[in-house]
Amino acid sequence: MTQAQKTVINNIMGGAHNSLGEALYANFPYDGGMGTDDYFQWEYFTALMRDPAAVGYVFSTPAADFDFNSDVALYHYIEQYDLDKDVQKIYATNNEFTESGWSVMVPPDETDYSAIRERGAKMMVVHGTSDAVFSVQDTINWYKALQDANSNDAEKFARLYLVPNMNHCGFGPSTDNFDMLTKLVDWVEDGTAPEAINASVRANNAELPADWSKQRTRPLCPYPQQATYNGSGSVEDAASFSCKAPE
Incomplete structure (x- = not known):
């Protein structure tokens, strides 16, 4: 692998971080099931074709303004995504959407059962x-x-x-x-x-x-x-x- 490829893989497996180096999500382990069609489908194809629309339309408040049927628009959304500013939209609300995407998906106290x-x-x-x-x-x-x-x-x-x-x-x-x-x-x-x-x-x-x-x-x-x-x-x-x- 080239150094550029190694950098990309390490960034993926290390989990998302903001500009301060703070983890926004957990890391992913290097595991024995990585070299499979299913892994490739979710990690690379879906990440480019489905996830931008999910993040932009389902999880962000307000919803993103781009054509989710356009591959070019999907790629542009990914390229322009700001892990400092845009991530905050996952937790945001407004007059129309009084619950954030995050609060809908995650219980108020993840350890209170x-x-x-x-x-x-x-x-x-x-x-x-x-x-x-x-x-x-x-x-x-x-x-x-x-x-x-x-x-x-x-x-x-x-x-x-x-x-x-x-x-x-x-x-x-x-x-x-x-x-x-x-x-x-x-x-x-x-x-x-x-x-x-x-x-x-x-x-x-x-x-x-x-x-x-x-x-x-x-x-x-x-x-x-x-x-x-x-x-x-x-x-x-x-x-x-x-x-x-x-x-």
């Missing part, structure tokens, strides 16, 4: 570590803050599961085929807290490495635990792995 906790409801959150749309690091930061707000007992009502190499809602060289709904029902109705979730590959996933078995399985572990090889048994079998906290 006391109503859910007190009524016995449960949450199971899943996120692919190679999601090109929403950074998994942002979700991890949220869950850590949730733990802090609940005296490190948040796992009693909310658990986070990360899927290695999985892209946005699926795909990538990953075990992205799993059933969390049954585990959630068992947790709510029977009080059986979920531990490892058995996950498998999708046999029709064209982006699986050639040396992966079409029957590969892995345990998805509640964060911060990670699937760790036991030292014996088939690497294609979830039974050969255990969920362990990182050292």
Whole structure:
């Protein structure tokens, strides 16, 4: 890669910053699911063709004034976007739009789930570590803050599961085929807290490495635990792995 290409990639993976160097969003990890069609679609094509219209028309107050059907206009909007001034429009309101785009999408207190906790409801959150749309690091930061707000007992009502190499809602060289709904029902109705979730590959996933078995399985572990090889048994079998906290 050229130095210019490296600079662009580092800027993307480092997350958006304003001119003062303050982070406007979390960084993205360099992960094993980056070299996929789905990752490319969201990170590069969608970022040029869909995101400008979403930011300009849905999330900004007042809405941007450009033709979202014009590729030239979309590119121009991106080129002219000011991470100091234009970002503030995401939080702005006016007489017509009394709620900002940000307030509609984000709860007033991102760590206050006391109503859910007190009524016995449960949450199971899943996120692919190679999601090109929403950074998994942002979700991890949220869950850590949730733990802090609940005296490190948040796992009693909310658990986070990360899927290695999985892209946005699926795909990538990953075990992205799993059933969390049954585990959630068992947790709510029977009080059986979920531990490892058995996950498998999708046999029709064209982006699986050639040396992966079409029957590969892995345990998805509640964060911060990670699937760790036991030292014996088939690497294609979830039974050969255990969920362990990182050292």
